[in-house]
Amino acid sequence: MASSINSTGNGYNFKVVLLGEGCVGKTSIALRYVENKFNDRHISTLQASFLNKKLTVHGKKVNLAIWDTAGQEKFHALGPIYYRMSNGAIIVYDVTDYDTFQRVINWVTELRKMLGSGICLAIAGNKVDLEKDRRVYTEEAEEFANKTGAMHFHISAKLNENIEEMFFQLTLRMIEHADLMEQKSTLSRTSSIRRNVVVVEDEAEETEPTKSSCCSGSSHTS
Amino acid sequence: MYSTKTPTLRIDEADLKCKNGCGFYGNAEWEGYCSKCYREYLQKQRSQTECNVYGQGYDLASSNKNTISAHQKYEEKKVQQEKKYKLLNISFRKPVTKVQGYQELLYELTKDNPDLEKVKTDNRDLIAMIAKTPVERDVRKCMHSFIIEILQNKDVKRIEELSEITQNFYQVFAKRLENSAKYADITPEIKEKLLDYVERYAMTLLYRILFCPPFTNDEEKDLAIQKRIRQLNWVSGKNLECRIHETSSEVRELVYTSITDLLNMDSAKAPQEKLSCVIYCCRNIFLMLQQSVGGPASADEFLPALIFIVLKANPARLKSNINFITRFCNASRLMTGEGGYYFTNLCCAVSFIENLTAESLNMDEKDFNAYMSGERVPANTWESALMICESLHLMCEDITLLDEMKAKTTEIMTEALNLKEKMLQFQEEMKSEVNMVLDKTPLLITHSQRLPTNLDCEDIESYQLPPPIIPQVCPTTINNSTPQNDMRISLIEDCITPSPTFDFPSFIGDDSFDVSKAEDETSLISLDTQSDFDTQQDKSTNELLVSTHLNLPCSTESEQEDYHGFTVQGSNIPTIPCSTGDLSLNSTEMDCENYTSYFHNT
Missing domain, CATH: 1.20.1050.80 (VPS9 domain)
Known part of the structure; x- marks a missing residue:
């Protein structure tokens, strides 16, 4: 959380990690968002694990660094190394596989425990195009998200459904959070909140599930 | 296993190891020892010098024992001291007595540091850009104060604190670049480069101090x-x-x-x-x-x-x-x-x-x-798989090499065959052409006024003309190559090497049976030129060369007419050299005389 913004000039630099079980489609989501391609032969990047996306929100330049993580269970313990210093996290599950949702619960609980409210969370149920095989029910997922102060989205990387929206909303929230932190630091001059120094503060009431702004999706530039 | 593929740049692992051979890694700043062995080594050295100083006050005879015991005592004391330090969990560091020491250290670090030089040369453009501006002075000042701070604190503070100092320096410097008026007219790209350069330079300089420091684990x-x-x-x-x-x-x-x-x-x-x-x-x-x-x-x-x-x-x-x-x-x-x-x-x-x-x-x-x-x-295991793969890999490389070589040889072979064919073709062409020409124009020498002179004589001036012999008319066949070619060769030879050591025997042998008849046109001409040349020594060879060169192209271009001309104007040939200078007449007469004398001799 600490070195959150680096608002050099009028821009933001955000680090967003993609968490979740393997094969839930983390990479597809990132590729769909950044390259707008799905299982395509013409994907220009060599790798899909570190992607950059530039966008402008409310006249401010935002650079999203999207970090893919290894989802296998055996690498779960490495999570803290990945999500250290990140501003946002998207935790992905497969709507057709309940086990993957179980992993989401684990992740979110861990993130909240380790980073408190310093990180903006979005839970994403992927593969809604396979609606007929759904195993994870919307009510349960949304209830959990509300409880933990995370946003919840139903997305499909295959059909490019809701993905832009999800990243945009997460960005909005990260900006909000970054500005808040900036204010605080200038007020109290709390120096040395660099790196792994975690300042835990109770501000759980920051959760406004859907901040439906009129400009959603309009001011995207790649 | 990886020995074949390890980069050549790298030092051997053995070079990194401690000189003492204890298996730990050594370090250049510890004179090739690992931290532990270096400490021991230093102690030994120190105690030795102390012993020497100590020993000076005593008799040489008794000093031996004393020094040994003193040495032992000293060692014991050191070990005890170290144990105490360890018990107190205080790492063994140099006390902060030498405050002035860092200046020397800085000098030592800066001097003869090839890596530092490399950083400088890599950023030559940047340094040149900011040279002699307030920016350069400010950058220098910032960097110097930071380096001094690190050097001053290196023995007092923990590595985390040093890291904190460094990170603060980066942040402060970045802020300074943003806000200070000194840097106002510098583009963001240059600022970025400056940040990079400062980090590079400072860290390369302090590398010995901050990389794997002895006071960390x-x-x-x-x-x-x-x-x-x-x-x-x-x-x-x-x-x-x-x-x-x-x-x-x-x-x-x-x-x-x-x-x-x-x-x-x-x-x-x-x-x-x-x-x-x-x-x-x-x-x-x-x-x-x-x-x-x-x-x-x-x-x-x-x-x-x-x-x-x-x-x-x-x-x-x-x-x-x-x-x-x-x-x-x-x-x-x-x-x-x-x-x-x-x-x-x-x-x-x-x-x-x-x-x-x-x-x-x-x-x-x-x-x-x-x-x-x-x-x-x-x-x-991967190892064994690689072992096999390695040899396979080598074989693959060899095969590709062989393939390349094979392709090259076949190429050479075909080229050689081509060349051979061309040569044969050329020969055929030449032959047919020559035959054709010969068929059309049988060589006939009708009249010849002059005879070859004897060039065998040492004294060039004493050449004499032979008695005039009336040539006979008869057809000749010239050996194997074209008359033009032969003529050309002889002409050129004559012109270029107008030396008395002209290769006569063959010529004589050639003519020996038929000199009087002057059948061989080549020899005749060559001799003409030769004699001509001999008589006109004063004249530059260039002139001759030019004349021959001028002659040659027309002879090749229009063989038939030219050749025809030769036979028809056979009688004119000897007059050509004569026309170039009047002097020739006298000397050729002399040549003829000489020639007759030579004939008489044989």
Whole structure:
């Protein structure tokens, strides 16, 4: 959380990690968002694990660094190394596989425990195009998200459904959070909140599930 | 195993080891010893000098015993002192007595530092750009004060505090670049370069102090991870579930390059250079994965592959390098980009290796322990696979080499055949042409007024003309080549080498039976030229050359007419040289005389 913004000039630099079980489609989501391609032969990047996306929100330049993580269970313990210093996290599950949702619960609980409210969370149920095989029910997922102060989205990387929206909303929230932190630091001059120094503060009431702004999706530039 | 593929840049591992041979890594700043041995070595040296000083006051005879005992006492005392320090958990450091020492140290660090010179030359443009401006002075000032601060604190503060100082310096300097009026008219790109340069320069300068410092346990950690990786050398790609086609030669090449890149990290100095080694390594891994995955690889595939590479590379001083980067690189600048991502993955890989269990390799606890203790060696380890692959690889290389050579030889052969054919063709053409010409124009020499002169004589001036002999008319055949060619050769020879050592015997032999008849046209002409030349020594050879050259082209261009002309105007030939100068007449007369005398002799 600490070195959150680096608002050099009028821009933001955000680090967003993609968490979740393997094969839930983390990479597809990132590729769909950044390259707008799905299982395509013409994907220009060599790798899909570190992607950059530039966008402008409310006249401010935002650079999203999207970090893919290894989802296998055996690498779960490495999570803290990945999500250290990140501003946002998207935790992905497969709507057709309940086990993957179980992993989401684990992740979110861990993130909240380790980073408190310093990180903006979005839970994403992927593969809604396979609606007929759904195993994870919307009510349960949304209830959990509300409880933990995370946003919840139903997305499909295959059909490019809701993905832009999800990243945009997460960005909005990260900006909000970054500005808040900036204010605080200038007020109290709390120096040395660099790196792994975690300042835990109770501000759980920051959760406004859907901040439906009129400009959603309009001011995207790649 | 990797000896064939290790980069040439790198130093041998033996060079890194302690001079004492204790198995730990040595360090140039400790005169090639490891920290422990160096401490002992220093103590020994110090006590020796002290002994010497001590011994001076005594008789030489008695001093021996005394020094030994004093030495022993001293050693004991030291050991005790050290124990006390250890008990108190105080690391053995130089006391802060020498406050002025850092100036000397700075000088020592700056002097003869090839890496520092390299940083300077790499950034020559930047330095030239800011040279002699307030910017340069300010940068210098900032950097100097930071370096001094580190040098002053290096023995007093913990490494974390030093890291804090460094990070603060980066931040303060970046802010200064943004806000200070001195930097107002500098473009953002230059500012970025300045930031990079300052970090590079300062870290390269302080590398000896800040990399794997003796007051941290970095070295122990290095050894621990090294040992751990060595124990895990049986782990194969299959164990890690990483999708590497070990049998493909392309993939193998990439494995080697990424291993090399990772190993290079230790020889790089500045944190960003180390980081770029990691980036190269990871990019190669992605290239490698692309071969097997068939698309952009995700982290699910990348991390196991990276772990595999780290296991196979077993980079020297891995922990020290990682710590150095985390502590002293400009976190806000480097850790957010691609480099930061790869570096994080490297940390993950190391952490995974450290905490590796049977479970994480999906194998039986018992098997795992057997492999770890070395009791059992798996049949299909990467090592043995590579061993076979290595020889296969060599064979492949040899085969390609042979193929190349074969292609070259066949090419040469066909070229040679072509040439041969052409030569034959040329010969045929020539032959037919000559025959044709000969058929059309049989060589007839009707009249010849002059005869060859005797050139055998030493004295050129005494050449005399032979008595006039009336040539007979008869057809001749010229040996084998074209008359033009022969003529040309003889003409040129005559002109170029107008020496008295002209090769006469053959000429004489040629003519010996028929000189009087002057059948051989060639000899006749050549002699003409020769005699002509002899008589006109004063005249420049150039003139002759020009004249011959002028003559030749027309003779080749219009063979028939020219040739025809020869025979028809056969009588004119001898008059050609005569027309070039009147002098010739006298000398040719002399030549003729000489010639007759020669004839009489034979």
